[in-house]
Amino acid sequence: xxxxxxxxxxxxxxxxxxxxxxxxxxxxxxxxLYRPSCTECxxxxxxxxxxxxxxxxxxxxxxRRRNAHLTRNSSSPWATDEQYALFRRYLxxxxxxxxxxxxxxxxxxxxIEETPVRSRIVEYTxxxxxxxxxxxxxxxxxxxVSMVYSFFDPxxxxxxxxxxxxxxxxxxxxxxxxxxxYLGYWVPGSTKMGYKARFSGLEVYFNGKWKRVDxxxxxxNDTHPLSNDPIAExxxxxxxxxxxxxRA
Numbered sequence: 001x002x003x004x005x006x007x008x009x010x011x012x013x014x015x016x017x018x019x020x021x022x023x024x025x026x027x028x029x030x031x032x033l034y035r036p037s038c039t040e041c042x043x044x045x046x047x048x049x050x051x052x053x054x055x056x057x058x059x060x061x062x063x064r065r066r067n068a069h070l071t072r073n074s075s076s077p078w079a080t081d082e083q084y085a086l087f088r089r090y091l092x093x094x095x096x097x098x099x100x101x102x103x104x105x106x107x108x109x110x111x112i113e114e115t116p117v118r119s120r121i122v123e124y125t126x127x128x129x130x131x132x133x134x135x136x137x138x139x140x141x142x143x144x145v146s147m148v149y150s151f152f153d154p155x156x157x158x159x160x161x162x163x164x165x166x167x168x169x170x171x172x173x174x175x176x177x178x179x180x181x182y183l184g185y186w187v188p189g190s191t192k193m194g195y196k197a198r199f200s201g202l203e204v205y206f207n208g209k210w211k212r213v214d215x216x217x218x219x220x221n222d223t224h225p226l227s228n229d230p231i232a233e234x235x236x237x238x239x240x241x242x243x244x245x246x247r248a
Contacts, residue, residue: 005037014116019142022182025205028139028148030114036185045204045219047186048144049166050212051173053201060167060198067164070124070133077119079109082132086153093154111149112137119148122172124165134161138169144180145173163195188219 009017009031018028025046026033036044056064084105091101103111112121117139124134134152138145147169152161169181186196186204196202197216204213213219 001038003037003039004034006032006034009033010116015118018117018139022139022141022146023143027184028115028117028146030110031116042206043187044185045187045206047183047196047202047204047213048210049170049181049183049199050201050203051144051170051179051181054170055200056167057198057200060163063160063163064167066159067124067161069127070164071127072168073123073125074120074138075123077112077115077121077137079105079112081105083112083121083123083135084108086132086135087151090151090154115139122165122169124152124161124168133159134165136165136169139182141178141180141182144178144182145169145176146182147184163198166199186213188216 007017007021007026009028014031018033021033021035022028024035026035027046035046036042038044087103087108091103095101120138120140122136122138123132125132132153133156134150136150137148139148140146147166150162150165152165166181166183173179173181183196185193186202187193188197197213202213203210204219205211206219
């Protein structure tokens with residue numbers, strides 16, 4: 001049985017709260033921050049890359065060269081028909097049975113545009129054809145950038161666009177002088193999330209602290225430590241908005 005801890009993200013302190021709780025393993029979904037709070041499992045661990053320790057492998061260097069024809073454009077979070085068409089193709093090809101499979105254009109627009117914090121929509125376009133290849137909804141935090149949600153052209157599977165976007169966000173963080181790239185949750189043993197463990201400099205929020213992932217095999221699904229987390233009681237007492245996110 002999955003359980004999550006939620007808190008509303010609104011008002012003048014929204015940015016500060018997003019910064020603070022992101023450092024404690026929370027993720028943003030529109031105007032809500034959440035973190036797994038399962039009583040008997042800690043499989044879902046928030047992950048981030050320490051950009052000072054990130055060194056690209058030969059394979060990752062090839063990914064960068066393979067996508068050198070893509071142009072990055074960052075702008076205010078505004079949903080477009082072109083983005084939604086790409087998003088639908090991505091879901092249908094890779095997550096047809098997932099919780100977002102039935103997301104319509106209005107829900108997509110809400111996901112992109114409903115943000116009370118500093119957010120950017122980062123588009124990657126083929127400079128030769130002008131075709132949109134990949135998109136990331138990215139938050140700008142006090143200590144890094146957070147990839148809230150990203151998707152790409154499923155027909156370009158061999159281009160490793162997911163890996164490329166992460167590498168490019170490492171470059172973005174370095175250019176801005178920010179130490180971290182927040183990736184969302186990593187689940188040891190998950191085939192779909194295994195790619196995150198291939199990045200050097202990876203850290204996970206485990207037992208109330210950020211720990212280096214030098215050996216992914218050392219992390220197991222122990223009892224979730226949230227019951228001993230002092231922030232749990234504080235966050236649990238905050239009144240939540242009527243609308244809760246149903247997708248992680």
